[in-house]
Amino acid sequence: MKLFPYRIPLLVLLLACSLPAQDLHEFEKHVTEFTLANGLHFIVLERHEAPVVSFHTYVNAGSVDDPKGRTGVAHMFEHMAFKGTDTIGTTNAVAEKKALDEVERVYDQLEAERNKIEKADPAKLKALQETLDAAIEKADSYAVDNLYPRIIEENGGVGMNAETSEDSTKYFYNFPANRVELWFYLESARFLHPVPRQFYKERSVVREERRMRTESDPQGKLFEQMLASAIIAHPYRNPPVGWASDIENLRVKDAREFFATYYVPGNITISIVGDVDAKRMKALAEEYFGRIAKRPLPTPVTTVEPVQEGPRRIEVQSPAQPIELIAYHRPDQHHQDDPIFDVVASILSGGRTSILYRDLVRDKRLALAAGADATVPGGKYPGLFLFYLVPAQGHTPEENEKELDTLLANFQKEKVDDATLARVKTKTRAGLIHQLDSNAGLAQLLAEYYVSYGDWRKLFTAIDDIEKVTADDVQRVARQYFNPDNRTIALTYQPATAAPAGGAK
Secondary structure, eight states: OOTTTHHHHHHHHHHHHOOOHHHHHHHHTTTTEEEOTSSSSEEEOOSSSSEEEEEEESSOGGGGGGGGGOOOOOHHHHTTTSOOOOOSSSSSSSHHHHHHHHHHHHHHHHHHHHHHGOOOHHHHHHHHHHHHHHHHHHHHHHTTHHHHHHHHHHTTTEEEEEEOSSSEEEEEEEGGGHHHHHHHHHHHHHHHHHHOTTTTHHHHHHHHHHHHIITHHHHHHHHHHHHHOSSSSSSGSSSSTTHHHHHTTTOOHHHHHHHHHHGGGGEEEEEEEEEHHHHHHHHHHHHHHHOOOOOOOOOOOOOOOOOOOOOEEEEEEEESSSOOOEEEEEETTSSSSHHHHHHHHHHHHOOOOOOOOIIIIISSEEEEEEEEEEEEEEESSEEEEEEEEEEEEEEOHHHHHHHHHHHHHHHHHHHHHHHHHHHHHHHHHHHHHHTTTSSSHHHHHHHHHHHHHOOHHHHHHHHHHHHHHOOHOOOOOOHHHOGGGGGGEEEEEOOOOOOOTTTOO
């Protein structure tokens, strides 16, 4: 694929200095934005170097919006969105609907009996479970497995995937330019006429996903426990996959209610990047997505995390390699300190020239790995600045923690030098440039920045924000936020080996 026409000068300018206004103006000439009457917003970027198109659908709702007792439902609906529609994925839509309704009717009876708790009739529970299993089997018999994604793949679609994070749910893939209208039909149909087929089969898949990625993974388990300890009130404390008991009790009605509340047109942004004509995109958007009824926007999360008033520490037993996580509370992505946190993270852990790598890994060999993440678990609401430490063999988490404390104390005491500050700014700009290299990367960034900041242009002006960060800013942020009362430490420890029966010989 050829580079975007102004890609080379843009690269040079970004590496040399912050992006001049005229280059952003040049970029804007290729971008068209419009909002449908129902509130759904489109961003179209024309790039005609190759006959391919990238699509990115960004729903401004994620696990942070999961209702209490129903964690994981945002992720569950993401799975349902690939199950098809009332016309795609079924051998008999009318019969299937009756069968699916019967599943829910029986499930309601089973749930009502379970809710009697100690007064529940075991025999009735057993009979209802058998009836439910038979009803689910019948409903599933009408489903055509994977037909929706198969249609996409058979028409040249690649990179098809979706992701549910704390702040959002994203759907994306790439199509040949001559299949653009098919994308409009497929994407609008699954949000216009979603069918929760094979829901309970997929619920088991999600439960197994949690078992593999969290419960059986020391890092996943530790990270989950760290979040739940560092964040006590805000729903950022909940894992996107959901808590085990919540997943096991999710119902179709939960997914439907979440969809009805959050998948409203005004809460969705779609970016299209590639070999397209913007006028045709608008016409197709109105024809296909204009069919979706306008509905009220959902209420945002109002819970505010209380100020942490002392250090917290949690230990998780694991037979695997010890790991330590150290988290400090930080403000959200709209705060004036947000770009400073990015610079701080890059200075401390941005590659082999960073402070943590040089000291902990290369020179003193206390750690196999050491790094930091400026924004955890999301940026829409106040979150965490996270350090991670993986002790080298023969060294302990406590040794690494003590050394990190020393490094941070020095970081707070001595201002970063000009050469280091310049280097990390250049690296940050280069990282952005790398993402601009592909249609898919641009589609993702345009949608994310529009939703996060109200204007996709922030993608470029953010470079100016990084450029403005000073050594005084870095020192102030380190002193203000990296203090023990604002810290949560989570680490794994290996269980003690039991002595042999009969005592040692």
